[in-house]
Amino acid sequence: MIKRVVNVLVLIPVGIVLIVLSVANRQPVTLALNPFRPEDSVLSTTAPxxxxxxxxxxxxxxxxxxxxWFAQGKYRKRARVEANEAVKWHGEAEKHRTRAEAIASQAVVPVSGK
Known part of the structure; x- marks a missing residue:
């Protein structure tokens, strides 16, 4: 819920500012990528x-x-490792549960005979 509120409080004003700037700055501008010869048309582009x-x-x-993404990589790796360990331990518990049930079913309950 807090994430949604923060997104609304940040993204809506950024969107409004971008729209206002877009309307106000429609004139063409040349972006020159050659700092030594800015008039060179090969490395320049003109757009609003x-x-x-x-x-x-x-x-x-x-x-x-x-x-x-790269900063959180160690956390994703840790989550994968722990998920694999959880699966392993779950399988180990199932194996022991099955073995205990088999032993319990083989146990003979003495019946007192009168």
Whole structure:
């Protein structure tokens, strides 16, 4: 529940800001990737400024997701190891339960005869 509230409190304002910036920044902007010759058209692209805003946002989301994924890798590995151990111990308990039931069924209950 708290996660949903935080998402709403963060994502809705970010979305509103992006929409407002998109509407306000529709003029074309040239992005030059060659710092020594910015007029070089091979390494430059022209697009509305809001396209660059959206691309930067998407890039940040992907980069943040990857950082989170790699940071949580040790926890996922630990969960896999513990799940495998739980399966192993569950199988071991089943084996002992079956063996105990077999021993109990073979035990002869003495009947007192009168």
């Amino acid at each position: 400024f809001f396209v660059y805003l959206f691309l930067a946002t998407i890039f940040g989301l992907v980069l943040g997701s990857l950082a989170t």
